[in-house]
Amino acid sequence: MSYDARRIEVTKAAWRVIAREGLDRASMRAIAQELGSSTGVVTHYFRDKEELILFTLEQVFENVLQDMKTCTEGRQGIERLVQMIFVALPLEDIDKADWKVWVAFLGYSVGRERLVQKHQKRYDSLRQLICQELADLQKALVIRANLDLALEANALIALVDGIGTGVVICPEQFSAEQQKYLVRRHINAILASS
Numbered sequence: 001m002s003y004d005a006r007r008i009e010v011t012k013a014a015w016r017v018i019a020r021e022g023l024d025r026a027s028m029r030a031i032a033q034e035l036g037s038s039t040g041v042v043t044h045y046f047r048d049k050e051e052l053i054l055f056t057l058e059q060v061f062e063n064v065l066q067d068m069k070t071c072t073e074g075r076q077g078i079e080r081l082v083q084m085i086f087v088a089l090p091l092e093d094i095d096k097a098d099w100k101v102w103v104a105f106l107g108y109s110v111g112r113e114r115l116v117q118k119h120q121k122r123y124d125s126l127r128q129l130i131c132q133e134l135a136d137l138q139k140a141l142v143i144r145a146n147l148d149l150a151l152e153a154n155a156l157i158a159l160v161d162g163i164g165t166g167v168v169i170c171p172e173q174f175s176a177e178q179q180k181y182l183v184r185r186h187i188n189a190i191l192a193s194s
Contacts, residue, residue: 003045006043006045006060007046009035009037009045009054010031010041010042010052010055010124010130011052011055011056011059011170013032013034013035014026014031014034014052014053014056014154015036015056015059015060015097015098015101016034017031017099018053018056018100019097019098019100019101023053023104023105023107025106025107026041026049026053028043028048028049028052029135030093031052040073050112052077053105054115054118056101057070057101057102057105057118058118059107060101060102060117061122062128063098064087064088064098065125065129067087067127068084068087068088068129069129071083071084071086071087072084074132077137077140077142078137078142078143078187078191080133080137081133081134081137081173081187082183082184082187084130085127085156085160085182085183085187086131086158086179086180087159088126088164089132089160089163089176089179089180089183090144090163090167090168090174090179091163091166091179091180092176096167096171099164099165099167099168102164103164103165103168104121106119123157126157127150127153127154127157129137130152130156130157130162131150131153134147134149134153135149141192142191143190143192144190144191144192144193145192147190152190153164155186156186157184159182159186160183163179163182163183167179
């Protein structure tokens with residue numbers, strides 16, 4: 001197995017431990033046990049827990065960004081935006097596990113400036129992607145012309161974050177149908193008048 005493939009394997013083990021037990025219990029030893037190897041194997045690929053966690057979160061985030069871009073292929077109009085937002089939501093069990101990792105990372109980042117900066121970069125990338133989609137919709141006269149696109153992108157991100165956090169804390173409160181309804185309700189409010 002190649003070096004990069006083995007790093008991904010270690011990352012997936014870390015992801016499973018974090019999703020199941022939380023970030024504070026995701027020690028290098030616990031990750032090694034999940035992987036079925038020694039701690040030395042894990043430290044061969046990652047210097048420390050912080051490096052491993054950052055890489056793990058980066059993989060989750062990159063997958064979401066790629067999925068957001070892929071889901072728009074062949075779609076037009078407002079459905080492109082709707083599907084992009086749906087992809088970011090914890091609609092399936094696997095997505096819920098990703099959200100557990102994401103929420104755990106948020107808490108872990110508090111007081112760690114380097115981690116906060118990395119997180120800010122992720123949000124900037126997401127904001128740019130959504131802003132571009134909104135700009136295209138505005139140009140096509142699909143959404144209102146007087147909208148502040150950066151503010152609308154922030155509102156959509158906040159909506160997704162709120163739903164995702166809600167699913168992690170109270171999953172019974174947010175079925176997949178309810179999540180989709182909340183997104184569509186918000187997006188319908190920014191549509192241009194016919």
